[in-house]
Amino acid sequence: MRAATIAVLAPGLLALLPLAIAQVYPVTQGKTYKFEKVADGVYYATGGFGSNNVVIVNDQDVLLVDDGTTPAAARAFLDDIKVITNKPVRTVVNTHFHYDHTDGNSVFGPEVQIIAHDYVRMAITTFDVLNREPFITSQKTAVPARIDALTKQIATEKDTQKKAALQRDLAAAQTSLNQLKEIKPTPPNVTYSSKMVLYKGPREIQLLFLGRGHTGGDTVVFLPRERIVCTGDLMESRLAYMGDAFFDEWVTTLGALKNLDFALVLPGHGAPFGDKGLITAFQGYLSDITKKVADLRAQGLTADQAATRVDLTSHAKDFPQITGPGADARGVRRIYAWMDERGKK
């Protein structure tokens, strides 16, 4: 199914437009995923559960940046890609090890190179990723809790229409639970440590490790000719999960990201953006939360108490998901652990 082209913006205009104006790209809609054509052969894929992915269609084959939250999600993604190309997927880049970027890996055969930083292979093979964060609270306990809550709601709902809607939600949640059971954590079969460059016809695709930050091994995928960078969760257009972060190094790594010559960021969550000012704003947020949590810790608060108290509302203008004091407890616990690792007081 091909949707109508909505509008095309000259790429040179991207950098001139203010952040607040959402870009409009030609859209092709699959069953699950929406593909926005941001450059020739480069599509930003959204609408799946979990991360946003990137599809790069080359002369002979296709490269994917991240592949979905479950094997079922990856299969839906691969089916949908057929609406934009019939070339075979030969390369997958995992931007980092988290479930929402790698749990589709198991659907690919040996003809597909799954490439990531060395740390991703180490993490998936040694961290017991299905029994640690962020999988536990985001998936493992969240889906059964949703099933419980919906079952209780259905039992007391009198309105037939509302009850039918709840039953549909329950069926969807049960499908999700079955899909989680199919996950087989699958590490990349090609790794690198600082930089890898792929040449696909005229297209140059750089895989860059710019330093630790969001995790110990995030890759950014940089297309120098198109001036596009795919940042995974190292830089989202919103606040990223911080439960595996290295905070001061993250600020430095984002500085290295800003030094790349790009006009467009395709993030792992949120929406494409072109303004490097948003990266500066996120650097400010990271420095601020680290300092404020350290102060609360010095006052004797536990990490969970600090998570309810830390006030980052001054960053709400850049990150509107901040609606009051408090921050994700998993990130604040990580700041405490990171301070312990570094022997900080």
Ligand SMILES: [Zn+2]
């Ligand atoms: Zn993610």
